[in-house]
Amino acid sequence: MEAKPDQPLSFEDALNQLETIVETMESGDVPLAELLAKFEAGNKLLKVCESRLKDAEMKIELLKKQKDGVAFTAFSAERER
Secondary structure (H helix, E strand, C coil): CCCCCCCCCCHHHHHHHHHHHHHHHHCCCCCHHHHHHHHHHHHHHHHHHHHHHHHHHHHHHHHHHHHCCCCCCCCCCCCCC
């Protein structure tokens, strides 16, 4: 399932595409030029997955802090004078 250009790829979609690429690469029937292209695409998908996981981890930590009564707001570099 391809994401629309204006929508980011979900973790699940990126992971499914990455698994498909890995299976194709492991088959051993891929020409070198295509193998390199798939490797590059796989690296991009890996970064998407890592980013989505990092975002989820940060949200979980925020929810845990709010549950414990310690909620922090985002720091703003601009202060009222």
